[in-house]
Amino acid sequence: MSTAPTAVIQSMYAAFGRGDVEGLLGLCHDDVDWSMLGSIDLPYIGRFQGKAELLRWFGLVAEFDDIQAFEPREFFAGADHVTVLGWERTRAKPGKAVFETPWVHLFTLRDGKVARFVGMYDTAAVEVARRQG
Numbered sequence: 718m719s720t721a722p723t724a725v726i727q728s729m730y731a732a733f734g735r736g737d738v739e740g741l742l743g744l745c746h747d748d749v750d751w752s753m754l755g756s757i758d759l760p761y762i763g764r765f766q767g768k769a770e771l772l773r774w775f776g777l778v779a780e781f782d783d784i785q786a787f788e789p790r791e792f793f794a795g796a797d798h799v800t801v802l803g804w805e806r807t808r809a810k811p812g813k814a815v816f817e818t819p820w821v822h823l824f825t826l827r828d829g830k831v832a833r834f835v836g837m838y839d840t841a842a843v844e845v846a847r848r849q850g
Contacts, residue, residue: 721794721822722751722792722794722795722796722797722798722799722826723792723799725744725799725829725830725831725845726792726801726824726831727753727789727792727826728744729741729744729831730789730801731785734766734787737739738772738775741774741775742771743829744826744831745768745771745830745831745832746808746827746830746831747767747768747814748766748767748832749766749767749768749769749771749811749831749832749833749834750763750764750766750832750833750834751771751774751833751834752764752833752834752836753835753836753837754835754836755835755838755840755843756840756841757840757841757843757844759777759840759843760777760781760783761774761778762779762840763780767804773840776812777845780781780807780810782807782808782809782820783807783808783809783810784805784806784807785805785806785807785808785815786804786805786806787803787805788803788804788805789801789802789803789822790802790804791801791803797826798824798825798826799823799824799826800821800822800823800827801821801822801823801824802820803805803819803820803821803822804817804818804847805818805820805838806844807819807843807846808846809843809847812846812847812849814847814849815846816839816843816845816846817842818835818838818839818841818842818843819839820836820838820839821831821837821838822834822835822836822837823835823836838842
């Protein structure tokens, strides 16, 4: 596997798409710093540090969101970082309301593995879907 920043991140998204959380964790440093930013109170909004916390983060996402479409669309890479613009369609749990949102993911790599992640998306769309559900 290539350790070029974009290749590492594309491998992460491929693992996510397969539901291979262990494979995804293998692409992260043990002390990974993972943050999801948002303006509403959801259990997966916040900062999660280390692989155990990252595993918990993925569990929280699965508990509260049924991701129906997830598309990384544009990759912008530097020597040790990758910014990804994407889009998703998700059903808010519990309930049935669906929201769509663009998102931005920022990755910092160290020695070919993810050391830091910051994610952002339209949490107002999530809030509307949760009220409808």
